[in-house]
Amino acid sequence: MILAVVLSALVLLGWSWASDRFFPQPKPRAVVASTVSSTTTGQSTAAPTTADPASGSPTIPSVSGGNVPGVAAPAGTQPLAAVLAHGPRLAVRTPRLSGSVNLAGARLDDLVMTTQRETIAPGSPPVRLFAPSGAPDAYFAQFGWTGAGAPPADALWTASAPALTPATPVTLGWVSPAGVRFEIVLAVDDGYLFTATQRVTNAGGAPLTVRPWGLVSRTGEGHEKDAQNLHVGPLGVVGGRLKDSEVGYGKLKDDGPQSFPTTGGWLGQTDKYWLAALIPDQRTPVVTHFTAAPGDRFQTDYLGGGVAVAPGQSVVTTAHLFAGAKEVALIDRYKAALGIPLFDRSISWGWFWFIAQPIFHLLDWLFKLTGNFGVAIIGLTIVVKALYAPIAAKQYSSMARMRVVQPKMKEIQERWKDDKAKQQTEMMALYKKEKVNPVAGCLPVVIQIPIFYALYKTLLVSTEMRHQPFVLWIKDLSAPDPVTPVNLFGLLDFHPPALIALGVLPILLGVTMWLQQKLSPQVADPMQQQVFRLMPWVFMFIMAPYAAGLQLYWTVNNLLSIAQQWFMMRRHPMPATPAVVK
Secondary structure: OHHHHHHHHHHHHHHHHHHHHHOOOOOOOOOOOOEEEOOOOOOEEEOOOOEOOOOOOEEOOOOOOOOOOOOEOOOOOOOHHHHHOOOOEEEEEOOOEEEEEEOEOOEEEEEEEEEEEOOOOOOOOEEEEEEOOOOOOOEEEEEEEEOOOOOOOOOEOEEOOOEEEOOEOEEEEEEOOOOEEEEEEEEEOOOOEEEEEEEEEEOOOOOEEEEEEEEEEEEOOOOOOOEOOEOOEEEEEEOOEEEOHHHOHHHHHHHOOEEEEEEOEEEEEEOOOEEEEEEOOOOOEEEEEEEEEOOOEEEEEEEEOOEEEOOOOEEEEEEEEEEEEOOHHHHHHHHHHHOOOOHHHHOOOOOOHHHHHHHHHHHHHHHHHHOOHHHHHHHHHHHHHHHOHHHHHHHHHHHHHHHHHHHHHHHHHHHOOOOHHHHHHHHHHHHHHHOOOOOHHHHHHHHHHHHHHHHHHHHHHOHHHOOOOOOOOOOOOOOOOOOOHHHOOOOOOOOOOOOOOOOHHHHHHHHHHHHHHHHOOOOOOHHHHHHHHHHHHHHHHHHOOOOHHHHHHHHHHHHHHHHHHHHHHHHOOOOOOOOOOO
16 A cells, blocks of 8 residues: 555656656647538538738638638748837737737737746846747737628728727727728736627628637747646637647647537637636637647637628627736636636646645635745645644554554564465454554555645646745745755756756755654565665655755655654653563
């Protein structure tokens, strides 16, 4: 049982790192379907290509009705400043965002998160989320219509004001040759939510039918990589189900475009900390689409149903775009306000999300109380230990009884060393007679594995803990301990590989595990004894590349366990003389 627990922890924490490092998978081949079945029209049509207004290059075919613009294949990238200087733009200014909207196509393609920095270094630039087509790492969002007389992808829109702010929504307008006026009223709040109110006013003499759409387009897979314990890439909730690995980068390259009808939900593209998500009207049926093309180009889009607009009438549809940091409070606020299903799962909480979310909220509360996330992690460790105190008391009581019967166990092992079956039978009889449960000590470890993994995920994916300092040399609890004796604590000018970059916290973790073992009764089996002797030093190396916050939690947990064991050993001391086997 103990060995199974240890191996489970090794798999949870070490396999993703080991598989990426020692067993890299070949990149899947890119496949783009040229002919697909239209979910919305029920007809099989060849997916057309359109021209990107910035580059003039063909775009990814879209199967959501065949008319949603796609990701451009730039003829060549230019510096960001040069691309931004091309064409008129609408400024965007909020407490958390800065950037602009390209009036050629009404694209949200220039967005910087002013409260998030690239690194902890002084003067580090803010994190850029969106970049225009033709610039490195192009990434943008767009809303529009498809249908006869609808604005083309490169339509030049007029803006009612020079800047979009939380206090000043802006109306973008375009009039067709037939006199039909198309408007997109853009609004933004003080967080990361844009609202796009799309209005069509038919001032012409003939009826028309249009279909609203929205897209998020990206070139490249970003800096983080999709992994077993962290999803990065396209994702969404359609039909009430979370789609992540099914529409991931590799899946889209292997299997081609995927399309799902839904009423309610959302879709977009995510990084570890950042998200761009389209949120259609939750009461209107749409068709969602996920696609990829050569050159590491990816697109998620939706297409609404046809809306008839008679002469002299207007129709209005509303959609939203989340573009920014995945702050839990904002995600929860938008989920409740707009009724977005499973929007909180845009944060990659992992298997134990139902434990990770409460742990985060407790940590966040402790942080607001103390002002330091390291202190909050220590507080969380104490809370967890307090909750498990009754179980721990039973564990140590069982361990004390195990110490009492150890001489009898050794006698049985010596007496029946050539008959393992008889030895096992006698051991079971001894346990029953002395009312000892040999696996009782494993229970707290087994129970804490989900909590440990949930805390690992919380430290890994929560934006709130990114770049949070503790004390002294720990400047970022979401990064590994940076100080290691391998380079003489920074005196030698080289950075050792992560596996051997043993920081102070991983070393303390290993030492405290060793001390904890010294206070525990030795297992009878020699092979298990060898495994347990190696565990502290193996885990010291395993934990070295992980977040300092996780190392801090484990080290403090070990220290509290040592204190508990010392206290319980005083309550349940070893007998003065070994028990005699009769």
